[in-house]
Amino acid sequence: MLGVVAGTGATTQGAGFSRLSHVMTESISTLLSSSGLILRGGFNFETGEDAPAQAVLLIGHGGAEYWTHFQAWQARNEGVADPLDSWSRHVIDEAANALGARAVYPSDWPYLPFQQWAMRAEGLKPSPLGILMHPEFGLWHAYRGALLLDRALAFGEAPRARHLCDECRKKPCLAVCPVGAFDADGYDVGACRGHVRADGATCRGQGCIARNACPHDAYRYPAVVQAFHMDAFLRA
Ligand code: B12
Known part of the structure; x- marks a missing residue:
């Protein structure tokens, strides 16, 4: 490997x-x-x-x-x-x-x-x-x-x-989603998609707020790239 x-x-x-x-x-x-x-x-x-x-x-x-x-x-x-x-x-x-x-x-x-x-x-x-x-x-x-x-x-x-997640105490990714789509039970796709579609202008324009909260961001995609993927996500 x-x-x-x-x-x-x-x-x-x-x-x-x-x-x-x-x-x-x-x-x-x-x-x-x-x-x-x-x-x-x-x-x-x-x-x-x-x-x-x-x-x-x-x-x-x-x-x-x-x-x-x-x-x-x-x-x-x-x-x-x-x-x-x-x-x-x-x-x-x-x-x-x-x-x-x-x-x-x-x-x-x-x-x-x-x-x-x-x-x-x-x-x-x-x-x-x-x-x-x-x-x-x-x-x-x-x-x-x-x-x-x-x-x-x-x-x-x-x-x-x-x-790196093992070393991350605060886990901001789990604290910032406006509809709590991510928690210990997994990923609530319906809640995520519903929010992004209805009033998630930030998620649509700049990408997933939870993903963007991760401190390991040296390779973060530019907003235009994130918006492209969020648009594809809404159409999936
Ligand atoms: C269907 C799918 C989705 C569905 C449902 C996901 C789910 N919970 O089941 C939807 C459309 C919601 C989705 C969304 C996203 N997805 Co997606 N998705 C897939 C896809 C096409 C199939 C997953 C699958 O069932 N595989 C079959 C099973 C047997 O394979 P697996 O390896 O065991 O599958 C794993 C995943 O299901 C994973 N999983 C479970 N829950 C979740 C939740 C999320 C958010 C992710 C990413 C994975 C994940 O657990 C399994 C691990 O064993 C894969 C590609 C692929 N062929 O795997 C991409 C894939 C998993 N997605 C990916 C990504 C990046 C995303 C998004 C972040 C895209 C985006 N917006 O830019 C979003 C997340 C939403 C957000 N808030 O941003 C990447 C992950 C890459 C990585 N670095 O890990 C993949 C691998 C595609 C790729 N081209 O690389 N996705």
């Missing part, structure tokens, strides 16, 4: 990737270089596990580096439905073809367990909001696709990421 290690930039592969074939990480890096997406991590499925392949590599972003690349593509492809998904497919399908892999996406139905895969690949744990907490990117990261391979890859030890 491998993952981006704390201290590495959001646009380059970290030291953890040297455990995977240098040739493979270099070629994935080259294939993704003008997209703002990065190889997040990967692992081999266990023998006997009900798995879709032998190995998986997760592609995503830490921070919003991808946004300018996506916007440039969208300007050349006006009117495309589900633009972020379409752009992700455009970038990641090409990488999959070059590597002899099969690309799958977070929005594919039935949903694939992207967060479970990320926990295995990167050693992450969920924040109280449900979003995985990353030791460098905080809550400001996501997955845009995965490469499934029918061959095992040479991964090293499972990464153990520092879980």
Whole structure:
């Protein structure tokens, strides 16, 4: 398994990737270089596990580096439905073809367990909001696709990421939602969506208040990016 290690930039592969074939990480890096997406991590499925392949590599972003690349593509492809998904497919399908892999996406139905895969690949744990907490990117990261391979890859030890929520005493993320959509029992999607739709101008224009309350905000998405995702959330 491998993952981006704390201290590495959001646009380059970290030291953890040297455990995977240098040739493979270099070629994935080259294939993704003008997209703002990065190889997040990967692992081999266990023998006997009900798995879709032998190995998986997760592609995503830490921070919003991808946004300018996506916007440039969208300007050349006006009117495309589900633009972020379409752009992700455009970038990641090409990488999959070059590597002899099969690309799958977070929005594919039935949903694939992207967060479970990320926990295995990167050693992450969920924040109280449900979003995985990353030791460098905080809550400001996501997955845009995965490469499934029918061959095992040479991964090293499972990464153990520092879980910042364990060290956070005040947990402001749980205190600020105007409708208390997040608590120890989980995430009340109906309350969240109802508020955002009816009178959540801040959530709609600047993003989720609870997510923005997290102090680990070095990679926080700009308001325009957050507004785009909240709009997609309202339409989901
Ligand atoms: C359906 C879905 C939703 C639904 C319902 C979520 C739920 N409570 O069930 C809705 C539309 C509400 C939603 C909302 C959001 N989602 Co969502 N969602 C998904 C999706 C497409 C499927 C989830 C699923 O059922 N998977 C299948 C099961 C078998 O896989 P899993 O790994 O076991 O699923 C985990 C999640 O369900 C998680 N979970 C449970 N409750 C919650 C609550 C939240 C807020 C999240 C993020 C996860 C989560 O627990 C499981 C862990 O084992 C995934 C992508 C994917 N394929 O997983 C994204 C995904 C989980 N969402 C994601 C995100 C970022 C969000 C939003 C923050 C988006 C936004 N606004 O910008 C919002 C949260 C609302 C807010 N206040 O901002 C990211 C999380 C990335 C990360 N860093 O961890 C994912 C992985 C998509 C991606 N492209 O990366 N989402």
